[in-house]
Amino acid sequence: MKRTFLVLFILFSATSIFANDFITKFLKECVETERPVSNVNIGKAMLNKMASNTSDEELKTTFRELNSIRIITTENKADSKYYFEKAKEMAFSEFTEYKEVVSVNERRSKINILMKKIDEKTQDLILIALDDDSKLTIITVSGNIDFNSISKISSSLREGEAEEKTTDPGS
Amino acid sequence: MNIERIHTLLENYWNCETSVPEEQELQEFFNFGDVPEDLLQFVPLFAYKQGHQTMELSSDFEKRLEASIRKAGRQKQYITIKIFEPFLRIAASVILIAGIGISVFFFARQNNQVFAETYNDPDAAIQQATLALEKLSEALQATEEASVKSLEQLDNLKLDWSEIDSLSSGIPLYNPDSNNNIKPENL
Numbered sequence: 001m002k003r004t005f006l007v008l009f010i011l012f013s014a015t016s017i018f019a020n021d022f023i024t025k026f027l028k029e030c031v032e033t034e035r036p037v038s039n040v041n042i043g044k045a046m047l048n049k050m051a052s053n054t055s056d057e058e059l060k061t062t063f064r065e066l067n068s069i070r071i072i073t074t075e076n077k078a079d080s081k082y083y084f085e086k087a088k089e090m091a092f093s094e095f096t097e098y099k100e101v102v103s104v105n106e107r108r109s110k111i112n113i114l115m116k117k118i119d120e121k122t123q124d125l126i127l128i129a130l131d132d133d134s135k136l137t138i139i140t141v142s143g144n145i146d147f148n149s150i151s152k153i154s155s156s157l158r159e160g161e162a163e164e165k166t167t168d169p170g171s
Numbered sequence: 172m173n174i175e176r177i178h179t180l181l182e183n184y185w186n187c188e189t190s191v192p193e194e195q196e197l198q199e200f201f202n203f204g205d206v207p208e209d210l211l212q213f214v215p216l217f218a219y220k221q222g223h224q225t226m227e228l229s230s231d232f233e234k235r236l237e238a239s240i241r242k243a244g245r246q247k248q249y250i251t252i253k254i255f256e257p258f259l260r261i262a263a264s265v266i267l268i269a270g271i272g273i274s275v276f277f278f279a280r281q282n283n284q285v286f287a288e289t290y291n292d293p294d295a296a297i298q299q300a301t302l303a304l305e306k307l308s309e310a311l312q313a314t315e316e317a318s319v320k321s322l323e324q325l326d327n328l329k330l331d332w333s334e335i336d337s338l339s340s341g342i343p344l345y346n347p348d349s350n351n352n353i354k355p356e357n358l
Contacts, residue, residue: 040299041286042288049296062304069303069304071302113310129306129310151308
């Protein structure tokens with residue numbers, strides 16, 4: 001009986017160690033019920049489904065290479081500023097294995113990107129941003145992150161949106 | 172005893188048709204009665220049966236049985252506990268630790284997600300995923316713009332880099348053994 005409890009305890013501890021990714025920890029430790037945030041989680045299975053659903057080859061490859069995308073947003077200005085500071089504090093004090101790769105601290109927009117190399121192909125990325133409208137965005141991306149293809153996707157999406165607007169003047 | 176009856180009982184006995192009292196009757200006849208010559212051949216059989224039926228367990232049988240069970244139990248215990256159990260414990264611990272280690276290793280390698288998927292519909296998820304990637308791209312672009320802006324600001328200072336370079340090249344390197352070092356009051 002004792003042995004069974006020991007095994008269960010060890011397994012539970014092991015699970016809880018890996019459960020502490022940035023978003024999980026942030027939601028657990030920083031988010032307050034009176035200051036709600038929106039959270040979107042996309043895992044490997046869904047990313048594979050998304051890859052098979054899209055016709056864009058670039059997007060297909062990017063989705064296949066990623067393991068997860070997790071997003072936290074809030075549009076409340078006061079909450080955004082509060083959570084931005086909290087997220088930064090947590091990232092720099094508790095996620096010390098991540099290296100800060102980008103830091104923009106302008107009056108209007110504040111961006112911090114931290115990265116951790118897991119192996120030759122896999123990286124974990126944390127983006128903490130407060131944009132012009134004081135909207136907080138926290139994104140964690142895990143997997144083989146190719147910045148070139150990400151920027152290509154982004155520009156192709158923008159072009160697509162622009163085309164939609166020109167062809168549909170009513171919208 | 173009526174010999175005729177004995178013959179009948181014997182016949183029934185061979186045909187397995189005798190009752191217990193009838194068999195007892197036969198036994199009594201062959202063990203204690205006056206057996207005629209033609210039936211003498213059956214005396215040893217019934218004497219053997221009688222001997223076995225009267226056999227009793229000795230008074231210390233139970234004690235001897237219990238003692239022998241205890242002895243066998245002790246022997247078994249001794250072998251398991253004293254010889255094998257320490258090895259079994261070590262082996263079990265090693266297997267347990269190795270098993271947990273391997274599971275944790277593969278768990279970490281597979282990057283198993285510990286969160287619930289928000290969407291069941293890939294199209295809805297694509298929208299959010301592309302939004303996230305776009306945000307990431309925007310952040311990288313903003314970084315690039317910020318770097319360009321900093322360079323421009325530095326450029327606007329209109330520093331004469333060649334003069335700064337010549338200033339630094341004109342200052343001789345400090346040599347503790349030389350008397351030609353510039354004195355602080357001369358700077």
